[in-house]
Amino acid sequence: MTQEKTPLVKEIPPKKDDLSAWYTAVCIKAELVSYSPVRGCVVLRPAGFGMWERLQAELDARFKATGHENAYFPLLIPESLLKKEAEHVEGFAPEVAWVTHGGNEKLTERLAIRPTSEVIIGVMYAEWLQSYRDLPILINQWANVMRWEKATRPFLRTLEFLWQEGHTAHASHTESVEEVHRMLEVYREVAEDAAGVPVVAGEKSASERFAGALQTFSIEALMPDGKALQCGTSHDLGQNFSKTYDISFAAEDQTTQFAWTTSWGMSWRMLGALIMTHGDDRGLRIPPKLAPTQLVVIPIVKGADTVVLEAARALTATLRKAGFRVKLDESDKRPGNKFAEWEMRGVPLRIELGAHDLEAGVVTVVRRDLEKGEEGAKTIVPLDALVARASEFLDLLGSNLYAQARHFLDRHTVATAERSAFEQSCRERDGFIDIVWCDRPECEARVKANTSATTRVLRPLLPTDDGARCVACGEPGRVRALFAQSY
């Protein structure tokens, strides 16, 4: 009668053998995303959106604490406006989706679906900004954006994605540069403290810079396959956009001046970093701060026994009241199947409650971050101590996930002064390859052609680098660069 349904993914391949296949399987099987009938666009399902909501809350609180307010700007940008900033449009035009018809009429001018909002926001700031008293303008937008990409992968690269974009205007370059670094630090903190993903922060090279920016900074995480993943960027736009879109103001000395602007963004890509960093062969492992469900309560019920079920319900209510995000699995599946399912979904703590436990006044708490049989993986906890112990376990679990990832990042950040070792490490994805570098685009292009690696971030030379030459080409060294292959 009805067409056959798409079968659900039943197994995930081992993470080590094929990270890419493992990643896709986990995203689908843990019900984070579904592919949609629109090429390159995914659906963010409740389990995935729940993580995004938590990430939003962590970021939004920090944006507000640093004086920013949210606003919303139009989705569509007239082609003529987009074309005003030459470098910017050159960077984005190949990736723009165009609206040409509204209702049954052909539009007189094509409208771009925003790939980012510098242009439309620049036009509005030009209208709003009158005097130095109006500065700084500190606005953030939560929005969907669209970039018409060829290859796509859930969270990492999709035609449409969700993100936030901050756009600020300042009276001086000193102030705008401070803002750029302040927000980069917010990203580092959220990546490391909330998502448990350690990152390196630094400047991007000229070829990796945002189209139209003076300087771009980013945070970069290292995935288990040795490839880097850019997780957030912060741009010093200088006066480029303010001169193009006339974001000017009457200064205190009565002169008319152009504002100094910044923009900075983090997208749901951060969740891709989290999934790849923490997941294992049993599925997701979600850090407690971003877990939509922190605790799952599983009643071990035999037959028609309702006492355990009632106790599990009461326990769930108690835990919710104490502020935890809790689910109770009352389904008629077998306990073993429930365990596997909630492990796949990455819920940090599992609480098992059976008839014997109930009599003894205890529950069994199982930590998702530890291997079966590992010390501390399973703990019998008296019911009246559960709230306190659950908090403690969540903290330990969060720290442990971060520590494991930090250990991996440190072990895979290698400094070298040998060109052949450098190129081999780049080719073999040893991780971040830290070298003295000349900062020349042509050198980076050659390394990329030879090894597929590019600079991820640039950092100042160390005192001991005095007089050192570029490890990649032998020209004078100007900076330290972390090279890596990247997503």
Add this chain to the structure above:
Amino acid sequence: MTQEKTPLVKEIPPKKDDLSAWYTAVCIKAELVSYSPVRGCVVLRPAGFGMWERLQAELDARFKATGHENAYFPLLIPESLLKKEAEHVEGFAPEVAWVTHGGNEKLTERLAIRPTSEVIIGVMYAEWLQSYRDLPILINQWANVMRWEKATRPFLRTLEFLWQEGHTAHASHTESVEEVHRMLEVYREVAEDAAGVPVVAGEKSASERFAGALQTFSIEALMPDGKALQCGTSHDLGQNFSKTYDISFAAEDQTTQFAWTTSWGMSWRMLGALIMTHGDDRGLRIPPKLAPTQLVVIPIVKGADTVVLEAARALTATLRKAGFRVKLDESDKRPGNKFAEWEMRGVPLRIELGAHDLEAGVVTVVRRDLEKGEEGAKTIVPLDALVARASEFLDLLGSNLYAQARHFLDRHTVATAERSAFEQSCRERDGFIDIVWCDRPECEARVKANTSATTRVLRPLLPTDDGARCVACGEPGRVRALFAQSY
């Protein structure tokens, strides 16, 4: 050197003389919105977005408390999918914006920017839903949508707008109908309790029904010009969408059945109702629950005196710590100008602190809902009682705004049994005109042609209506209908 800036609106016309001019002026001058360079699209500025964030929080908490989870579906819908449900596409096709090019390539199939998401969500539910164990599916989406309208007005009708759309699937019609009414009640509660806007709730007539629904229900507010404003809708989609998009499941009895689906939405239009309902000739009046700023502290500083300023800062910190949303106006404007500005912005309570107040250990609290000179408009409050009194004033203010609006709605809901009186009331916008009605589309069309009024909601006949005939046409009466002109 730079182009001349668009001048800000300096004055607002009296609300009584021209509601439309007053409304637009308030939206612009209170910096809720700005017009954008994209026809029919507005920018929601921080003061406007702050209200939207509060409204979102009120709705989202209630959605979650009733078991719903958030998710995100693609912005673009392939034309072939949109066309599957005939009635639905007929309703929306004239209003759809079409994407025809991605990057530099022409697409093989046009993509619609979602006017609403029943179609794309229906396709996904068909994939996800396997068995009765998967039901109900209770999902909400916060999203931007686009409808290519001719005339536009901030909040009330714009090409792009922000809203939420709930989409649920159930095993039985009884359950889905319960959901439709549950969410309509959530809308009523949020409109009345949070936005302070009294509404009538009921079913829509056939001609006002959502394209593809069995039944549509709505809440309707009454604006000061006697026109109704639809503020939220809840649709019983029956099995129409599930049959078109194959949302089927294996039932407990092993048969394959189609799910019963619903959808329901509220947009930023609710804020338009709030603005028109509560505003006065001095500007906005925002109910405390939706006010981004509940209290503004204004230090009355003479010369270079820093003592008052320091005290105002300390007071602001104390009030924030107590949980209020507070702004401190430290600008160098004159107090009178500050008062007028914050009145325009609709902040519920103003707290004035001068040197004499400080010595006496008091502040002056001014309520935005009362006229100058009215009893209770201005109160001297001891500093140590301020937190408690401010809470109390906010509650009083919230109740008072609602009571004023309720009084207006009740006074402008008139029942009549005379056809000539009915038509005159419709024409003269007396408000909701409550009549016994035949429930025939041709009767409604004739009333609309004669008076510009349509049915807003239908309600059951009263016991006393037994045998009564339609006031508009004399045919047998089937329901009670509230007629009004509408936005």
